[in-house]
Amino acid sequence: MDALTCLLCLALGCLLYAVIQFVRFLKADGDLTLLWAERFGSSPESNLRGSVVWVTGASSGIGEELCYQLAKLGASLILSSRREAELLRVKKRCLEISSLEEKDLLIVPLDLTDLSTHQAATDKVIKYFGRIDILVNNGGRSQRSLFVDTGLDVYQGLIGLNYMGTVSITKHVLPHMIEKKRGKIITISSITGLIGVPLSTGYAASKHALQGFFNSLRIELGPYPDIAVINICPGPVQSKVVENACTEEFVQSVGAKTDQSHKMATDRCVRLILVSAANDLKETWIADQPYLMIYYLWQYAPTWGWWLTQKAGQKRIQNFKSGIDADSTFAFSKKTS
Numbered sequence: 394m395d396a397l398t399c400l401l402c403l404a405l406g407c408l409l410y411a412v413i414q415f416v417r418f419l420k421a422d423g424d425l426t427l428l429w430a431e432r433f434g435s436s437p438e439s440n441l442r443g444s445v446v447w448v449t450g451a452s453s454g455i456g457e458e459l460c461y462q463l464a465k466l467g468a469s470l471i472l473s474s475r476r477e478a479e480l481l482r483v484k485k486r487c488l489e490i491s492s493l494e495e496k497d498l499l500i501v502p503l504d505l506t507d508l509s510t511h512q513a514a515t516d517k518v519i520k521y522f523g524r525i526d527i528l529v530n531n532g533g534r535s536q537r538s539l540f541v542d543t544g545l546d547v548y549q550g551l552i553g554l555n556y557m558g559t560v561s562i563t564k565h566v567l568p569h570m571i572e573k574k575r576g577k578i579i580t581i582s583s584i585t586g587l588i589g590v591p592l593s594t595g596y597a598a599s600k601h602a603l604q605g606f607f608n609s610l611r612i613e614l615g616p617y618p619d620i621a622v623i624n625i626c627p628g629p630v631q632s633k634v635v636e637n638a639c640t641e642e643f644v645q646s647v648g649a650k651t652d653q654s655h656k657m658a659t660d661r662c663v664r665l666i667l668v669s670a671a672n673d674l675k676e677t678w679i680a681d682q683p684y685l686m687i688y689y690l691w692q693y694a695p696t697w698g699w700w701l702t703q704k705a706g707q708k709r710i711q712n713f714k715s716g717i718d719a720d721s722t723f724a725f726s727k728k729t730s
């Protein structure tokens with residue numbers, strides 16, 4: 394083989410490799426570090442078994458599914474949210490699908506916006522289990538309304554719930570982790586914690602605030618290398634988040650159920666959250682395409698990212714105004730849950 398043929402073969406090999414990697418990227422549903430960790434890193438089964446995990450927002454959606462998957466892993470659970478009847482339902486199901494016993498599950502009803510109750514709730518958990526290995530800051534609410542139509546109460550409410558509620562629980566739990574010199578603080582942020590999204594100005598602001606808070610806290614916790622601060626940024630996932638989203642007033646919810654089948658299945662999102670937790674990944678992006686590409690563009694080629702979100706954003710507003718799910722026209726394929 395002469396030098397030219399060798400060079401041609403090498404170039405073809407490189408091209409083929411690039412095409413394969415591109416196709417893999419098109420099929421990816423998480424950032425590349427996360428997918429690497431899923432394949433080669435610690436598994437949730439080996440890393441999380443036997444942990445004591447406090448999940449806020451455990452009565453629905455991502456939090457509910459987290460409880461089921463953690464229960465199957467043998468983690469003891471503290472289930473919190475406002476609706477006690479729903480927490481009892483989730484607890485019952487956890488007992489049915491796992492080898493956990495009644496004593497392994499504690500229900501602590503909690504309103505994240507009522508900061509004055511968070512110390513007592515934390516004391517109750519510590520008194521019962523003696524420790525909190527993992528805090529999952531998951532409870533929260535989204536928004537579907539344009540800024541020009543929206544009252545300031547929405548902005549106060551979303552910061553109060555998504556940001557202050559999360560900071561407050563973390564404030565009470567962290568000293569116990571510092572005392573033990575270990576723990577994981579997992580916060581379900583959002584793609585809107587990283588990029589701008591129309592119809593969600595207040596929600597995006599609250600999630601951006603969480604990103605800034607936890608990225609700074611992680612640095613402060615440098616002297617405690619076994620306390621991990623993990624920010625999870627999902628794109629659209631099947632849950633009741635749209636139904637529960639506030640509109641022009643904080644007390645008003647979207648209410649209507651819209652088709653969510655184009656969004657990532659809840660169980661897949663939760664599996665990737667657990668992989669992130671098992672591997673102490675600082676920030677993970679969990680989303681199908683085309684959303685995953687948007688995270689990468691905003692991070693590495695923001696001018697293109699802004700251009701694309703400007704175009705897609707107008708479509709999102711149109712979708713919402715016409716009564717369909719704002720994100721329904723972007724998905725490449727339908728998902729199953």
Ligand SMILES: NC(=O)c1ccc[n+]([C@@H]2O[C@H](COP(=O)([O-])OP(=O)(O)OC[C@H]3O[C@@H](n4cnc5c(N)ncnc54)[C@H](OP(=O)(O)O)[C@@H]3O)[C@@H](O)[C@H]2O)c1
Nearest residue numbers: 450452453454455474475476505532533629630632633634
């Ligand atoms: N689904 C998505 O597309 C998506 C994408 C990115 C990020 N996220 C984030 O994922 C988290 C979970 O949302 P989800 O999608 O599972 O939505 P969801 O089905 O609406 O669940 C929200 C949970 O938060 C709880 N919650 C709401 N207000 C609360 C309050 N004042 N105090 C305590 N708990 C409260 C709810 O319980 P109660 O009503 O019983 O209090 C419920 O358990 C949220 O932080 C959301 O921002 C979701």
